[in-house]
Amino acid sequence: MNNNCTIIKMIPKNNIYGHEISHGFSSFKHWQQEIEFVYSHKGFIEVEVDNCIFNIQESEMLIISSGALHNFLASDDNSIIYVVRLPVDDIASNPVLKEEVVEFFRETMMVSEDKIIKNIISSIIFADLARYNEYYSSIKGAELTIHLINNQNLIKKRITPATVDESETIVKMQLFIEENLHNSITLTMLADYLSFSNSYCSKFIKKKTNLNFLEYVKTIRLREAEEFLRTTDMSITDIAYSTGFPSIQSFNRIFKSSKGTNPTGYRKSLKNK
Incomplete structure (x- = not known):
């Protein structure tokens, strides 16, 4: 078991999300293999x-199940949101308990305010992981899980979302698109790569992601573009073309329709924080 914990401290402002740690964060529709704990330290x-x-x-928390397609929408200007992602294998390393833990986290859950939860999340967020051994975050994740299983009255709402199957095919599909973003990716290109027919490839994407092919590619392009805007000084033009948008006008229009502001405005809002 390795310490595969990802910690993100999101500081939203005017519904544009900044963060202290950017790796792996996206406000566009996305999914990940880990269980995601979203805790509101301040605001909503x-x-x-x-x-x-x-x-x-x-002081409430949302637990997003592995593979659930999700995105962040709106918030207070002064909100502070903590996100902790932990692989279920790290939370439940004991084979005897793993089945129960996997079943428990199959649902996405809204959790009420609770002092013990607050303390556990804070201990992960503010831990000096360089000083602790590699199991620290996993132990804290297991502690949080046991507390939730034993106090299910804290769970205000549950849903069982359609999840993105984490099969080898899904991983291959996503990597192919990410590695070819600068190209004009077609359904035929992806289908040929996966050895699928066009029809089967289209149905496969829709079934696994709840998006059609064009929506899925657009989501990945936007996610990568957002990361470049946050973490590099690349020009808007270079970002647009490196992520496969056919023109600056197209990039501006699609980005604004998803984020409520154009790429220039988005980057400016981050620099003003």
């Missing part, structure tokens, strides 16, 4: 999971 945040809206108030 709205999260959409499989077309269901969760409004997380201060």
